[in-house]
Amino acid sequence: MTRPSRLELKALGPARDRDAPIYLQLYNQLREAIAGGHLGPGDRIPSVRSLASELGLARGTVEAAIQLLVSEGYLVARGAAGTIVSPRLAVVSTVAPVIPELPHVLAPLSPPASERGVAPFQLGIPALDAFPRKTWARLSGRHQRTVTTSAMVYPDPAGHEPLRRAIATYLGISRGISCSHEQVFVTTGYRGALDLVRRTLFSPGDTGWFEDPGYLLARIFLERAGLSLQPVAVDDEGLRVADGKTSAPQARFAVVTPTHQSPLGVALSLPRRLELLDWAAARKAWIIEDDYDSEFRYNGRPLPALKSLDRDDRVLYAGTFSKVLVPGLRLAYLVVPVSLIGTFRDEVEHSPGPGPVAPQAVVADFMSQGHFARHLRRMRPLYATRRQYLVEALVDRLDDRLFVQPQAGGLHVLAHLKARRNDRPIASAARANGMDVQALSDWRLTPSVEGGLLMGFANFGSADEARDAVGTFELAWRSA
Numbered sequence: 001m002t003r004p005s006r007l008e009l010k011a012l013g014p015a016r017d018r019d020a021p022i023y024l025q026l027y028n029q030l031r032e033a034i035a036g037g038h039l040g041p042g043d044r045i046p047s048v049r050s051l052a053s054e055l056g057l058a059r060g061t062v063e064a065a066i067q068l069l070v071s072e073g074y075l076v077a078r079g080a081a082g083t084i085v086s087p088r089l090a091v092v093s094t095v096a097p098v099i100p101e102l103p104h105v106l107a108p109l110s111p112p113a114s115e116r117g118v119a120p121f122q123l124g125i126p127a128l129d130a131f132p133r134k135t136w137a138r139l140s141g142r143h144q145r146t147v148t149t150s151a152m153v154y155p156d157p158a159g160h161e162p163l164r165r166a167i168a169t170y171l172g173i174s175r176g177i178s179c180s181h182e183q184v185f186v187t188t189g190y191r192g193a194l195d196l197v198r199r200t201l202f203s204p205g206d207t208g209w210f211e212d213p214g215y216l217l218a219r220i221f222l223e224r225a226g227l228s229l230q231p232v233a234v235d236d237e238g239l240r241v242a243d244g245k246t247s248a249p250q251a252r253f254a255v256v257t258p259t260h261q262s263p264l265g266v267a268l269s270l271p272r273r274l275e276l277l278d279w280a281a282a283r284k285a286w287i288i289e290d291d292y293d294s295e296f297r298y299n300g301r302p303l304p305a306l307k308s309l310d311r312d313d314r315v316l317y318a319g320t321f322s323k324v325l326v327p328g329l330r331l332a333y334l335v336v337p338v339s340l341i342g343t344f345r346d347e348v349e350h351s352p353g354p355g356p357v358a359p360q361a362v363v364a365d366f367m368s369q370g371h372f373a374r375h376l377r378r379m380r381p382l383y384a385t386r387r388q389y390l391v392e393a394l395v396d397r398l399d400d401r402l403f404v405q406p407q408a409g410g411l412h413v414l415a416h417l418k419a420r421r422n423d424r425p426i427a428s429a430a431r432a433n434g435m436d437v438q439a440l441s442d443w444r445l446t447p448s449v450e451g452g453l454l455m456g457f458a459n460f461g462s463a464d465e466a467r468d469a470v471g472t473f474e475l476a477w478r479s480a
């Protein structure tokens, strides 16, 4: 049984200038000494009197700290025999635990947690510098000041009703979708919407068509949920519906990005849209339409949603606020066919719902007071300009190696490799140098010799910024 050395006892003396009461400071330091292994199970604690005199504290202060530790089980008081560290505490190792390596299949999908700013080329992040912070702060402040009853009781698990109404109105005006707020379910991001659909309509092992290449995160999410994804190739008219009908005619669902295919950027042609809807109607399959960034189309008007053609009510439409506002909100929504309102309602009644009311209420105000439409009007020309910055920088610097595919919209460019070579080492080298370039191969289900790079442009504030980033990227590529 060892006693703490004189030196360690000195180190336990509380610093009087900190904010917490002295007894709590002493309590914390003794507890840390135990947790850090400086005091082991069975070690005797000096008497209250000697600790008090050694540390220059009142006896009552030391007693209060010791009593707290006794009440929490760290120490055991044995009367005249003194106070010891509880022998029942497992010996705490001072050696840092070894964290096993995480399985590493793909390059990490998020930037390091320490720096969740925006890395150059990072996909999927809207222009954060153009976010209307003042308006947002004003609307949020109002909700925080006036704590309404609806913000205090259990919220509707389908989402805050004013937001659901605002979404239904917006979809009617902007996306050609006629729906009531009862069809709208607010979710935690797009994957929250996928999760809701999966729980409500599918069972593990069910098969669905998935665009190849297609949205990487949705694919991983659905596969992890136990669904079986049948890759269906995409060409310049979008999903090759006939291929899906041949390879998996019995599929229960199809996940598609008809307005702006992710990641190729093409639109699903009208004949293919009709073919897909016919297939779903004939097979009683469900179509999940992911309409993630249709608002950002730079030539002409945004295309109407597939859902606007859905006469047989087979389309579940998913939208998100991640691009039109910011992904930090974690708000998306699902519009379900009228025939499924009850089934989905029943499912959400037994689920945690989309989270707190306050952010939903702020988005609802933002939409209903006209800020949303204004914000979108401002963002379209801004993104068109920023895309141009990146395209010009790529053409200037890497024209011999890359072909930038023209795209009608979106927040990223797809640059095809002119030579047949593996795109993964290039993307890895960029990531190793702090740039968030993604390899097209990682978004494919079926390997292809045609490589490409996905590069976001929304946060390039000037042509110089884009040029500098492309210059750094080129150096990284050379090292690959």
Ligand SMILES: Cc1ncc(COP(=O)(O)O)c(C=O)c1O
Residues within 6 Å of the ligand: 123, 124, 188, 189, 190, 191, 215, 257, 262, 290, 292, 320, 321, 322, 327, 331, 332
């Ligand atoms: C194809 C696609 N769908 C949906 C989303 C939206 O996802 P979330 O709502 O989880 O941010 C994204 C975001 O990058 C996307 O790229």
